Amino acid sequence: MLQLNGIFPPLPTSFNSDESVSQKHIRRNIEYLNSFDLRGYLILGSNGELVMLTHEEKIRVMQAAREAIPQEKLMLAGTGCESTRETILLSKEAAKAGADAVMVLNPSYYKGQISNSALVAHYHAVADASEVPVVIYNMPANTGLDMTAADILAIADHSNIIGLKDSGGNVAKMADIIYKAGKDFQVLAGSAGFLLPALSVGAVGGVLALANIAPGHCLDIYNVFSDGNMNKARELQQKIITLNAAVTRNWGVPALKAAMDHLGMYGGPCRKPLQPISDDIKKKLLQLL
Amino acid sequence: MLQLNGIFPPLPTSFNSDESVSQKHIRRNIEYLNSFDLRGYLILGSNGELVMLTHEEKIRVMQAAREAIPQEKLMLAGTGCESTRETILLSKEAAKAGADAVMVLNPSYYKGQISNSALVAHYHAVADASEVPVVIYNMPANTGLDMTAADILAIADHSNIIGLKDSGGNVAKMADIIYKAGKDFQVLAGSAGFLLPALSVGAVGGVLALANIAPGHCLDIYNVFSDGNMNKARELQQKIITLNAAVTRNWGVPALKAAMDHLGMYGGPCRKPLQPISDDIKKKLLQLL
Amino acid sequence: MLQLNGIFPPLPTSFNSDESVSQKHIRRNIEYLNSFDLRGYLILGSNGELVMLTHEEKIRVMQAAREAIPQEKLMLAGTGCESTRETILLSKEAAKAGADAVMVLNPSYYKGQISNSALVAHYHAVADASEVPVVIYNMPANTGLDMTAADILAIADHSNIIGLKDSGGNVAKMADIIYKAGKDFQVLAGSAGFLLPALSVGAVGGVLALANIAPGHCLDIYNVFSDGNMNKARELQQKIITLNAAVTRNWGVPALKAAMDHLGMYGGPCRKPLQPISDDIKKKLLQLL
C-alpha cells in the first residue's frame, strides 16, 4: 500500500503577471524543495487555487509538477469537483500525468443535499474509476461543510480509499477516525497548527501550507516527535502557530505567495478576486518570518 | 434601463439519462412556460446546477434557452465563477448568446479573503467587461458567505450593476439596501418563501424556483399585491411556504425536477452527487403538489 | 382571548449609578410612554437585561411597572429561565404582580439536549402552571438556538399558549407558523427591522426596541399598514432600518439607553459587563436620532 508517512507541502500554483499558469515556476519551486526530506507534494489543493483553474490548466499543472518531482517522492493531485463525473475525469487525467494518488475535496455547493449517502456514492464512484488511490480531503473552513466521523468512516470503507487529509482541526475526531478505520487508513493533518496534536493521536504526517516556506521546521516537529522527544516537539510546535495562521486562515494564499517571494522562491500573483496583501500586512508577515 | 419587474423561474438544466445536457428539453420547458406572463427566465442559477457544468456546456445551455425565449421576455444568465477572469469570459459569452443581463454569484471558496474590497474589485471588473448589465446574486445557504448590506451597496455603485437577487431571506437587509441604493437599483426576492414580505419593502419581483412548477400561483401573489389586495396576497403567500421549502431548502433540485416530471414538464436526472429523491419523499412531495 | 394586536416597547430596566434597580425611573419611563397609543409593554425581555437580575429584583421590576401601566394597556413579563422550575415560580410571581401574560424565552445553555420534546415539555409545564397566558419568545441572536417552525407549532398546541414573539427575522418561517397554527395564535415581530414584512404575512404587531425611543414612528407603520397604504408603509419601514440596527444588533442595550437619555427619558447605565457606548459611537447614534 502507498505509504503517506511524512510531510507534504501543498504547492501554490504559480501564475505569471497576466495570471496565466507558469509551468516553469511550478517546476522551479519543486526543484528547490526537493532538497528537503519531504514525503512528496500536493498540487491543486486549496493553496493551489484549485477552484480558479480550468480542467485543461489543471492537467498542465500536473504535468509540470511531475517533471520536477522525483519518483521517490509522491505526487498527490487534487481532483475534487462539484460533480462526480468531472471528478472522475480529472482523476483519470491525474493518473495519466503521473500522480501517485488523488486527493478529493468533497462537493459542497448543494449543502442540504450532500448527505452521508450522497458522499459515499460520490467517493466510491470516484474510487472505482480511479487508477490510483484516493485520499479524502475535508476542508470545512472553505467548503462550509464539515464531514463527520461517521461520513469519513463510511467513505473509507473502500479498498481504493487509503486516507484522509483533515483541515478542520478537530483532533478528537481525527483520533476517533484513526481508531475505528483501522491500520490501513492513513490520516494526515491538514495544517501545521495542529501537527503535533494530530501526530500524538496517530496521524502519519501532514499536508502543511507552512511546509512551503518552513519545510525544515515542519520536518523537525515530525522527526523529533518520531524520536520520542516530546519536550522538544512541544517547543517547536508552539512556536509556529502564529506564522502558520498568517499564511493560512488569516491572510491566506496571497500571504503564502508573498512569503515565498521574500524567501527567494516564486510566489507571484494569485488569481483575482484574491488580492495581494497590503503593505501593512506584508510588514507584519516579514516580521513573523 | 432594463426593467426587472416581475417573476422569473430559475430553470433547471435538463440532462439526459447519461447526464449529458439536453438542449431539446431545455427548449421544451421554456416553450411550455412561455404561456405564462413571466418577466423572463434565469438560466444557470443554483437550480440550473451551475457548478456542475463546464464552460462549454454553459454556452450550449444559453444558446438553447435563447432559441426558446421570445425577445419580449428576458434571459438572465448565471455567469459567476470563483475567478474573476472566468466570470468575465463567461459573461461575454452570455452577451453573445443573447442574454439580457448576467447574474453573478459571488466567489466564496476563500471565505477569509473575500473581503469587501475583494468583492467590489471583482464585481466592478466584471461589470466593466460585460456588454450587458450585471445583477448581483447572494446565496448564503449554498456559498456559506452572506454578503452584507455594506458589501452590496459598495458593489452596486457602478452604472452597469442594476440589481440584486437575494436568496438569504433577511428582508430587513433587503429593505435597507433598497432604501440606500436608490431607485435605479432593483431587488429581486430569491425565493417564493419571502416573496410578499420582499415586495412589501420594495422588491420589484422574484426569481423563484417555485415559479417553475407553480408559475400561476407566484404571479397571483405578485399581481394581487400590485393591486393592493393585501388580505388575498397574505393568504396566497402563507399557503406556499411548505411546498416552496420542499423544492428548495429541504429536498433541493432533485425534488424540483421530480415535481416537473410529475406535472408533464421535463425534470429528468440531476448530475451526481445529487441523488434522486427517495420514494418516501416523492410521496410526500406529490401530496404537497 | 387576550388580544396582542399592536405595538409594545420592551422596556429597559432602569438602574441607578450603583447598578441597583430604580423603580422610580421604570415608572417614569412608562408614564412618559403612556401618552402613545401603544398596546402595552414588555418588561424583563432582552432589553430589560433579564439575565442580569435576581429573582427578587425581577419581582420588584414587575411591581414598579404595573403601578405605572394603566389597566387598558397590557403588561407582558419575561419569565424564562434555564430551569423549568424557576420559570414556573417566576411566572406565578408575574401573575401576582399583575402581568397580563408572561413571555417565556427558551432555555438554551444545554443546546445539544434542548430537543423538540424537551421544549414542548418545558413550555407545557409552564403553561399548565401559569395563571396568565404564555407567549413564546424566540431570540436566536442571543440564545444561539433558533427554534424551528416545527418546534413552535408543537409548543403552540396548548390552550394557555397564545402567541410568539420572534426576533429571528425569518419572515417565511413566521408566515408558515401563522398559517399552520391557526387564527388563535398571535405572532409578534421581535424587531422593527422587519415589522412591515411581518405584518404583510399576518403578524398582529410587534415588540420593538425602537418603540422605546420612536414610538410614534413604529405606530405609524402599524397604522398606515392597517389602513392599506402600502406605499407610505414601505417608505416608513425603509427609513428605520439603520437606527433600529443601531439600538439592537449593532450597539445593543447601551445604545438604546444612551438614546433614551438623549431624548429626555431615563436610560442610565447597564449592568456590567455591558459597557457604555464610546464617544465615537454616541456621536454616530445622535446623528441617526
Place this chain on the structure above:
Amino acid sequence: MLQLNGIFPPLPTSFNSDESVSQKHIRRNIEYLNSFDLRGYLILGSNGELVMLTHEEKIRVMQAAREAIPQEKLMLAGTGCESTRETILLSKEAAKAGADAVMVLNPSYYKGQISNSALVAHYHAVADASEVPVVIYNMPANTGLDMTAADILAIADHSNIIGLKDSGGNVAKMADIIYKAGKDFQVLAGSAGFLLPALSVGAVGGVLALANIAPGHCLDIYNVFSDGNMNKARELQQKIITLNAAVTRNWGVPALKAAMDHLGMYGGPCRKPLQPISDDIKKKLLQLL
C-alpha cells in the same frame, strides 16, 4: 502559586427526585472518588448544572462539597454569571466556602456586546475582588461564544488569573495561548476527547466529565503521557472518544448521571428541561460502559 497539574472531574450536582439539591449525595460521590489520585474537583461547572441553580443553592453545593474534599485536593468552584456583580458576589462566597480557586465562565447572552474590552473589564473586576485565584472557562458549545486567543491572553494579564479551562477543542489555539501566556498560566483540557493532544502541546491537565465515571482511565492517559510512553498514551486516548462523546456532546449530563447510577454512584435526575435519556439510548450507553 496554586498548581493545577492533574485531572479534575466536574461533578454533577446531585438532586433528589423532587429536584431539590442533595448535599448528602454530593458528599458521597466525592468520598467515592477520593480514592483516586485526582488533583481535585470542579463543582458548579456545566456538568454541575450551574445555570439551573439559585445563588443560595450554589452556596449549599460548595459547602457540601468542601466537607467531603480533603485539603490536599483542590476545590474549584464555578462562579460565572451573566453580570459582573453577581459573579463577584458568588466568587466571594466560594472563597468563604473553602474553594481553592474559582472557575469563571464568560458572560454570553449579549453576544454582540461582549467585546474583548468588555471581557477584560469583567474578568479583571472579578479577579480584583476575588480572594482566591481565577481560572477562565471557555465553553463555546454551550455559550455560543468562543473567546479568541487574543481575548484569553488579554484577560490572562492579571496576577490573580492563573489559568484556563478550554472546552472548545481547538488545540492549535491552546498551544498558542500556552506559548504566549508564559509559564505561570496553566491550561486545562475541557474534555477527555482531546486530553492527549492538549497535553502534547503543554496543557497541565484536564477537567473531564469522563473522570466522573472513568477516573482511572483518565489518570492513565495523564500518567502514561508524563512517563513518555506515547504509544500507550495514544492507544488509551483513541479508545475513549466514543464513550466521552456519549456523556458530553451527544447525550449530555443526563447520560453522565445515568452512567453514574449504573456504576454505583449517585446520578439521579437532572433539573428539567433536561430529560432522562431514553431506554434506547440507555442501552447504547451501557454497551459503551
